[in-house]
Amino acid sequence: MYEPKHPIALRAFALATALTLAACKTTEPPAPAPALEPTPPPAPIVAPTKPAPPPPLFIPARPTAERIDEPLVRAAGNYAVLMNQVNLIAAESIRSSKHLNQTMDGLTQVYSPSLGPALLGYGALIGAQQPEFVEGVIETARSQGIDSVVYQLYVDPDYAANLSGAPYAAAQIQNAWASDIAAVSRASEHIKSQSYSLQKQKQWKKMRVDSRSDRLEVLSRSQSTRFNPPHATAEKIAITGTIRASDVGGDQKRQQFWQVYGRNSPPRTQTFRSQYKGAMHRKALTLSALEILGATSSESTQWIENYMTSPALTQCVNTARLNTEQCIAAGHFKYEDAFCIAEHQLKEISNCLSASTL
Numbered sequence: 001m002y003e004p005k006h007p008i009a010l011r012a013f014a015l016a017t018a019l020t021l022a023a024c025k026t027t028e029p030p031a032p033a034p035a036l037e038p039t040p041p042p043a044p045i046v047a048p049t050k051p052a053p054p055p056p057l058f059i060p061a062r063p064t065a066e067r068i069d070e071p072l073v074r075a076a077g078n079y080a081v082l083m084n085q086v087n088l089i090a091a092e093s094i095r096s097s098k099h100l101n102q103t104m105d106g107l108t109q110v111y112s113p114s115l116g117p118a119l120l121g122y123g124a125l126i127g128a129q130q131p132e133f134v135e136g137v138i139e140t141a142r143s144q145g146i147d148s149v150v151y152q153l154y155v156d157p158d159y160a161a162n163l164s165g166a167p168y169a170a171a172q173i174q175n176a177w178a179s180d181i182a183a184v185s186r187a188s189e190h191i192k193s194q195s196y197s198l199q200k201q202k203q204w205k206k207m208r209v210d211s212r213s214d215r216l217e218v219l220s221r222s223q224s225t226r227f228n229p230p231h232a233t234a235e236k237i238a239i240t241g242t243i244r245a246s247d248v249g250g251d252q253k254r255q256q257f258w259q260v261y262g263r264n265s266p267p268r269t270q271t272f273r274s275q276y277k278g279a280m281h282r283k284a285l286t287l288s289a290l291e292i293l294g295a296t297s298s299e300s301t302q303w304i305e306n307y308m309t310s311p312a313l314t315q316c317v318n319t320a321r322l323n324t325e326q327c328i329a330a331g332h333f334k335y336e337d338a339f340c341i342a343e344h345q346l347k348e349i350s351n352c353l354s355a356s357t358l
Contacts, residue, residue, distance in 0.1 A: 057142040059242070059294045067238035068231070070296050071304045072287060075114070075121025076237050077229025080260045082109050082118065083180055086346075087262045090187040094194050097207065097334050103191075104215070104341055108222035110349045111321040116310030119177070119353065120284055125237065126176050126266075127169040127288030129254055131245035136164030137292045138244075150295050153286050154303070160285035161277060169288060170281050172266065177357045179267035181350055188346035195338035207334040215337075219325050223318065236260045242292050280357050283307065316352035320344055 067073050085106045094100050109115070127133055140163055141149045152159045160166060198204040240257040243250040258265055287304065290296050296304060327340035 054142050057138050057146075059138065059292070061241050062294065062297060064235060064238045066297065067241070068234045069298070070238075071117070071301055071308065072121045072124050072291055072296050073234050073238045074228060075117040075308065076125050077234040077260075078109070078114050078227050079118035079122040080233050080237070081227070081229055082115075083183070084262050085109075086180075086184050086187050089346075090183065090190050094191070094198065094338060097210065100334065100337055100341075101210070101215075104337065104345070105218065107341065107345045108218060108225070109227055110345060111219065111222040111317055111324075112225050112227055113223070113309075113314060114225075114227050115317060115349075116313045116356075117305070117308035119313075119356070120280065120287060120308045120310070122261075123173040123177065123280070123284035124287035124291055125240070125257070126173050127285055128291040129240065129243040129250075129257065130165065130169040130172055131243060131247075131250070132165030133163070133169035133285075133288065134165070134242055134244050134292050136166065137289045139164065141293055146293055146295075150290065150293060153289050153295075157279075157282050157286065160289045161282050163285075163289065166285055170277075170285060173281065173284050174357065175267045177353070181353045181357070184346055184350040184353065188342045188350060190342075191338050191346065192342035195335055195342060198335035198338060199333070204335050205333070209331050209334050209337065212329055212331075215328050216325055219321060219328070223321060233260060278358050280310070310356060313352055313356040316355065317349065320348035320352060323348060 089103060089107075094103070137149070137160075161170070236256060237260055240253045243253055247253070255265065287296075287307070290300065290304070321344075324340055324344035327344055328337065331337060331340065
């Protein structure tokens with residue numbers, strides 16, 4: 001190859017060579033940009049799965065033949081016997097000395113330890129006929145479980161009073177109690193009026209009293225006598241049972257229940273100052289709830305019987321009995337027995353019941 005020797009020629013040659021080499025150099029393509037991984041789509045938001053609601057709760061009715069012996073039915077039956085006796089007294093006049101003794105004998109039930117349970121059993125079954133309360137109890141048991149609700153009823157005296165529908169049920173119980181107490185007071189006034197008129201009648205004004213020891217023995221025994229209602233009375237009460245909102249025969253059942261107590265329908269609704277939170281109201285509602293849940297069978301008898309004791313009412317009744325005995329012992333004429341019935345067997349008992357249901 002020719003190489004020029006002149007300096008300028010040499011530089012020109014070098015430049016030409018460099019240009020030739022540069023022109024012949026292969027141009028490499030630029031390196032590709034690194035591939036970006038695609039961003040995954042956001043995970044779908046899945047709402048938490050709600051547990052399925054518990055199925056509807058059905059409480060099967062127990063056979064009437066079994067319910068007759070349950071404590072609530074027996075107690076409510078005793079109350080029916082007493083109130084029919086009270087209503088009869090207010091509707092008739094004293095006809096003879098024998099009739100007056102029969103009246104006194106029929107009223108000895110008010111001095112029995114069965115009076116408090118009778119009042120509560122009656123109230124409890126009234127509460128179990130109020131659909132608002134019935135549905136409130138059943139809905140609570142559906143969501144929490146029957147065993148859980150029954151346990152709360154056993155351990156918490158206020159539990160039933162705070163269930164849905166309880167205020168309405170308590171008001172209906174109070175209506176019945178107040179109406180019956182008023183009936184006892186009316187019977188008292190009726191007999192007291194007769195005691196004054198009898199002493200003016202020829203056949204009565206000199207009629208001496210019969211054996212005081214026999215009469216006092218009857219009164220004394222009554223404080224420990226526990227009564228049981230007639231089978232037919234208990235059967236009619238047992239048939240009624242719980243009345244739900246969907247019970248198409250509810251009105252007929254309710255009417256049959258009230259007929260046992262000498263009524264064609266429930267007592268007329270009244271307005272009371274009480275908020276239905278007294279001990280007797282709470283007990284009645286607790287027993288109502290147990291009745292609604294079918295938890296008043298033989299397995300619960302002992303607990304229910306213990307629960308239905310009413311010490312304050314029992315003490316008041318014992319005082320009324322002692323006052324009756326003193327009144328009977330002090331009497332000389334038979335018409336004075338009518339006054340003792342009015343003033344102590346009826347009026348004092350009316351006061352005792354009023355005080356216990358506040």
